[in-house]
Amino acid sequence: MLFTLLMSLQMTLSAGELMSWFADFISPCHGAELSFLFKNIHKTWTGFLRGQIHLMLILGLITWLGGFILGLPQAFFLGVIAGFMDLIPNVGPVLAAVPAVLVALLFGSVHLEVSHLVLL
Numbered sequence: 001m002l003f004t005l006l007m008s009l010q011m012t013l014s015a016g017e018l019m020s021w022f023a024d025f026i027s028p029c030h031g032a033e034l035s036f037l038f039k040n041i042h043k044t045w046t047g048f049l050r051g052q053i054h055l056m057l058i059l060g061l062i063t064w065l066g067g068f069i070l071g072l073p074q075a076f077f078l079g080v081i082a083g084f085m086d087l088i089p090n091v092g093p094v095l096a097a098v099p100a101v102l103v104a105l106l107f108g109s110v111h112l113e114v115s116h117l118v119l120l
Contacts, residue, residue: 052086063078067103070104078103081099082096082100
């Protein structure tokens with residue numbers, strides 16, 4: 001996973017060099033099509049990443065707000081974890097729920113006078 005992250009960072013930092021290297025393999029008569037392709041790829045990926053960031057922020061905010069209302073200690077930290085875990089497809093939200101459930105079970109509510117098991 002770390003290798004994938006580092007390779008993605010390297011490819012992002014050297015995107016211009018990578019595109020020019022790729023363009024060298026395509027004949028010059030297809031330059032306009034290649035430019036159109038690169039623009040569409042850039043537009044698609046930036047839209048996807050913008051959407052993912054919005055989802056992260058919304059999920060983190062909802063988790064923090066729910067934890068704050070329930071009186072969970074470290075609700076902000078749990079919201080940040082939930083937001084970042086949303087980046088992992090399918091499994092991330094489930095993994096983000098584990099710390100919140102553990103905190104609710106172990107510490108209970110700070111504001112509400114309820115037992116630990118009622119929060120579940």
